Amino acid sequence: MGENRGQPIDTSGWPQGGAHRAWLSFCEDLHRRNGFPSRRELATAMGLTSATRVNDILRGRRWPADEEQARRLLIALGGVASEIDQGLRRFREARRVRRPAPPQNSQGDGYLQPIPAADTREAAIPRRSVAEAPVVPRQLPPAPRTFVGRADERAELDAVLRSVTEHSAVSATIITVDGTAGVGKTSLVVWWGHQVQDRFPDGTLFADLGGHGPGAPVEPSLALSAFVQALGLPEHREPRGLDALVRAYRSLLAGRRVLVVLDNAADVDQVRPLLPTSTGCLAVVTSRGVLTSLSVVEGAHRIGIGLFTQHEAEELVRVSVGTDRAAAEPSAVAELVRLCARLPLALRVATARIATRRRVPISDHVADLGQAGQLLEMLGCTGDERIAVRTLFDWSYKQLDAAQARLFRRLGLHPALEFSEYAAAALTGVDKTTAYRRLESLVDLHLVETVYRGRYRMHALLHVYAAERAATEDPAYKRHEALVAVLDWYAYTATTADRLVFPAHPAVDVTLKPVPVPSPCTDRASAWAWLTREYSTLLEVLSHTSDHGRHQTTVVLAAAMRFLALKPPALWQARLEADSYGLTAAKAIGDRMSEAIFYRRRADTYQMLGHWEDSKADLERSLALATAEEDSVLRGEALCGLGRNYKLQRRYEEALVCYQQALPLVRGTRTGYVEAVVESNLSQLCIQLGLLKDAVRHAERELRLRRHSGDVVGEAYAMHGLATAWQKLGDHAAAARLGERAVEIFRSAAGVERYLASALETTAEALICLDAPERAAMYLHEAAAILADTDDPRANDLRLRACGLRRSQL
Secondary structure (H helix, E strand, O other): OOOOOOOOOOOOOOOOOHHHHHHHHHHHHHHHHOOOOOHHHHHHHHOEOOHHHHHHHHOOOEEOOOHHHHHHHHHHOOOOHHHHHHHHHHHHHHHHHOOOOOOOOOOOOOOOEEOOHHHEOOOOOOOOOOOOOOOOOEOOOOOOOOOOOOHHHHHHHHHHHHHHHHOOOOOOEEEEEEOOOOOOHHHHHHHHHHHHHHHOOOOEEEEEOOOOOOOOOOOHHHHHHHHHHHOOOOHHHOOOOHHHHHHHHHHHHOOOOOEEEEEEEOOHHHHHHHOOOOOOOEEEEEEOOOOHHHHHHOOOEEEEOOOOOHHHHHHHHHHHHOHHHHHHOHHHHHHHHHHOOOOHHHHHHHHHHHHOOOOOOHHHHHHHHOOOOOHHHHOOOOOOHHHOHHHHHHHHHOOOOHHHHHHHHHHOOOOOOEEEHHHHHHHHOOOHHHHHHHHHHHHHOOOOEEEEOOEEEOOHHHHHHHHHHHHHHOOHHHHHHHHHHHHHHHHHHHHHHHHHHOOOOOOOOOOOOOOOOOOOOOOHHHHHHHHHHHHHHHHHHHHHHHHOOOHHHHHHHHHHHHHHHHOOHHHHHHHHHHHHHHHHHHHHOOOHHHHHHHHHHHHHHHHHOOOHHHHHHHHHHHHHHHHHOOOHHHHHHHHHHHHHHHHHOOOHHHHHHHHHHHHHHHOOOOOOHHHHHHHHHHHHHHHHOOOHHHHHHHHHHHHHHHHHHOOHHHHHHHHHHHHHHHHHHOOHHHHHHHHHHHHHHHHHOOOOHHHHHHHHHHHHHHHHHOOOHHHHHHHHHHHHHHHHHOOOOHHHHHHHHHHHHHHHOO
């Protein structure tokens, strides 16, 4: 054969049929489609000293020395990654079925002989002899000495790895691992890579792409250059241009099983050229941003990394500072975890400092960290800016555009770590849709996290950092305007929700500022849902307004927290704190009417908690203020509170006197709500004292008042009270009828589960007397389920009664 380009392979000496012919035919096809490169060109590309050797292989007279030489031939022939994979499969099949080698010195033309290793040269791509140990790249950085937690994420990585080995694929597998700065993405991937890289016998490649750091991100061509050299291509043989490097890289990976770790990626455009395409390869990409496009286009498996759980964080502290030392100061360990916001990097920096100062108690270190304004400074004293928490946050912040950065800074002003799209809109002065879109962009960058649709959370250290950026970059008046806007929005929305949930109840007399961001509360159900969703944030906002002397806003917010009385007992202490905030603020601005209201409300909360003397003291103060202000309704309400205090202590006669004194003071006033409350309590007291006809009369008056005021939930409450009175008088049919109607209304209303359970029990008692045990058992089971949700000990008793009724019917 000549050496001029354009001459095809002479196939006259090929064997007829079989796997060997298929292999040679595949090579001939590549040779033709790539313009018939000369034997000399092919030899140079393969690292051979003789073009004759290449000619012998292509004519079927010799066999490649090993699979590596076959790969280099396919690359030299111009094959792309998929073609190289296919060619190597044909080569393996041909090698598997080829005839045994002839005896030594045999000259038969039909026998394939390997090219001796002596025919290679260093100046070209190095070809390893059969006896030579392959140089396999293992580029992972050292694994973390102490690695804890991340069981779920490790399981996800392992599951993807199993899918690579157990199922056939048409291309390489890709995993993206994303999370906020300092959350431990690199630690997880590097640690896991060390555990599994033995599954990749052809090597492990690693590149820090510098997506978030002090300099510019690494150019893909630079990373590719390092990769192809690690895979055996000499530097002087590297092709020029990104596209050519990509082809060389993927060709070198063809037929190999290689783990490729691309750490700290900036974006998908930086990553894509570095992705392997060959079956059996696995690429793991870490990034602070969500690389959605890789999931959509390349089918990447996404694994999101969040903050440590409390258990994981405490485990890291124990491993870092010593188990005995941590066990001796559990409260200090818990506070350290809280201050570091369960951020792994922050915990590692803090515990490294603690571990080297063994004579200093952990609590002293924690006290230093907890000093106002010192947290990020202390977590930055490492001597290495790459692991200084503030520096990492700086690198993330610099990636934001102007609108994203402004929102991020405004979120640092928000009094709580959790917030809605509405609150973000109020902070930034934009509409809800724009706020949502910008929040989602911050989610993708892991600067905030999604709680659920439209609700977000920022972890504590980022919140501190955002506030610092706001203080540095935004004028004081701008920060003030943003904070006032969001506080006004909370006050307006909380009051709107309160009035929808308690439409007939007396409210604190306040004038609300109009707000540009609309309230999400449009009816009782949406108002209850909003209050339930926001109560922890509202408490944080309330604490903020109280601490910063925003008394009028504090009064408004505290007044809207009465809904906590309808929540489980665990939240009643929070209502007590809210009442106290409101009381202090009312005193500060000299609002004596609000002061009287908050004394009475706090007295109600004390009663719920069983603090009778504290309740009585507050009610007497409220009564004195109402008398001084000559407000008969407030006096009546204070007397109602005193009566309830006695009633809950089963001092029924004293309670009756208080309610009888209150009735003329509140009759015919305002919405009729307070009068209805008095009538309701008089009915209940009459039942306890055996005055059953009086009990019915008071309950009927209550029902008329509730209906007149349009208070549907109050109407159901009155029906239940009247059902109880008729039940005591022996009219079980009337009791059952009223009870079932009350149950129907309570089921359709939110936040009245305890009232529903009581009405179900009363109705069941009436049904038992009417010889309807099956329906009674059904009601008792429903009541038991409701009480069980609130850990009420009576739940089991009701369940046993229901089961007994059903057994009696068998």
